[in-house]
Amino acid sequence: MLFILFEKMHMTQKDFDEKKGQLHTGTHGCAIKLIGYDLIKKNRDAYKTFQKHIPALKKLREEADYSIKPIPQDESQMALNASDMIKRLLEQNYR
Amino acid sequence: MLAKEFILEKLQKLSANFPMVEMKYEYNHPAQTHIVELTPESAYYENRDLENAWIDIVQEFMERFPTEDLSFISSDSILRIEQPEYSFNTHLATGSYLLSQPDQWQEYWTAAAESFIAKLDFHNIKVNLPLGWHEYFPLEQPRVWGTLDSFDYHYPTYIGHHNLANLLATWQYWANTKNTFLDSTIPSNVQYAMAA
Numbered sequence: 001m002l003f004i005l006f007e008k009m010h011m012t013q014k015d016f017d018e019k020k021g022q023l024h025t026g027t028h029g030c031a032i033k034l035i036g037y038d039l040i041k042k043n044r045d046a047y048k049t050f051q052k053h054i055p056a057l058k059k060l061r062e063e064a065d066y067s068i069k070p071i072p073q074d075e076s077q078m079a080l081n082a083s084d085m086i087k088r089l090l091e092q093n094y095r
Numbered sequence: 096m097l098a099k100e101f102i103l104e105k106l107q108k109l110s111a112n113f114p115m116v117e118m119k120y121e122y123n124h125p126a127q128t129h130i131v132e133l134t135p136e137s138a139y140y141e142n143r144d145l146e147n148a149w150i151d152i153v154q155e156f157m158e159r160f161p162t163e164d165l166s167f168i169s170s171d172s173i174l175r176i177e178q179p180e181y182s183f184n185t186h187l188a189t190g191s192y193l194l195s196q197p198d199q200w201q202e203y204w205t206a207a208a209e210s211f212i213a214k215l216d217f218h219n220i221k222v223n224l225p226l227g228w229h230e231y232f233p234l235e236q237p238r239v240w241g242t243l244d245s246f247d248y249h250y251p252t253y254i255g256h257h258n259l260a261n262l263l264a265t266w267q268y269w270a271n272t273k274n275t276f277l278d279s280t281i282p283s284n285v286q287y288a289m290a291a
Contacts, residue, residue, distance in 0.1 A: 055126040062125040
């Protein structure tokens with residue numbers, strides 16, 4: 001996502017850091033938000049898929065990093081599929 | 096206005112415009128996201144008017160609450176809502192709303208039956224209010240009629256569904272699983288096939 005922001009959308013590191021401050025978020029959260037803002041204007045179908053999978057991945061990542069709760073195999077498989085889907089979607093929309 | 100108030104206000108209007116869609120809201124803390132679940136899944140994936148309406152809401156939300164996140168999902172997501180903080184159009188789950196409003200139910204159920212049964216190769220859907228039917232004394236159930244032509248295109252079979260509760264249960268099952276109605280896990284009294 002940072003590659004898209006810096007290389008495809010020509011955002012500078014300084015702009016990005018300022019946005020992080022404005023949005024009160026970290027690098028991951030800020031990149032997701034900025035891509036989301038752009039995608040919703042650019043391709044609504046793509047945005048629909050993007051906004052559906054991102055919070056599911058955020059939830060799993062939060063649980064994986066900060067809890068001892070095991071992640072079921074079907075959910076981890078879903079996460080891999082969702083990641084691939086988002087990667088393809090971004091490749092298609094930011095050539 | 097808080098983000099949650101904004102969402103609930105918008106859902107109030109959205110649910111009125113799409114009475115066939117159940118809407119649930121909760122804040123998901125691990126994902127740090129306001130979640131709205133739309134069911135049935137067919138509405139989420141296939142209803143373009145609904146899609147445009149909720150994406151407009153998200154766009155406005157982004158502008159007004161840039162530090163928060165809002166996501167619309169359906170029941171196939173791992174974020175599906177089991178215990179909503181707020182729900183709209185929950186009458187779809189029970190049917191009690193329809194039965195309490197006899198003046199409105201006929202048109203409402205015709206639309207419901209069309210959207211559901213069309214996927215099962217039934218056509219020419221009609222809902223008839225039986226003579227003598229009364230909301231407090233539903234001795235004779237409303238009837239849903241349609242033409243089944245998936246088995247033999249030359250000789251379509253007319254089927255009648257006499258039981259509103261069975262139709263609703265079958266519909267709900269279908270909406271939840273996207274399986275076909277003849278799945279063996281459906282109790283026999285909910286099986287859809289009814290003799291003409």
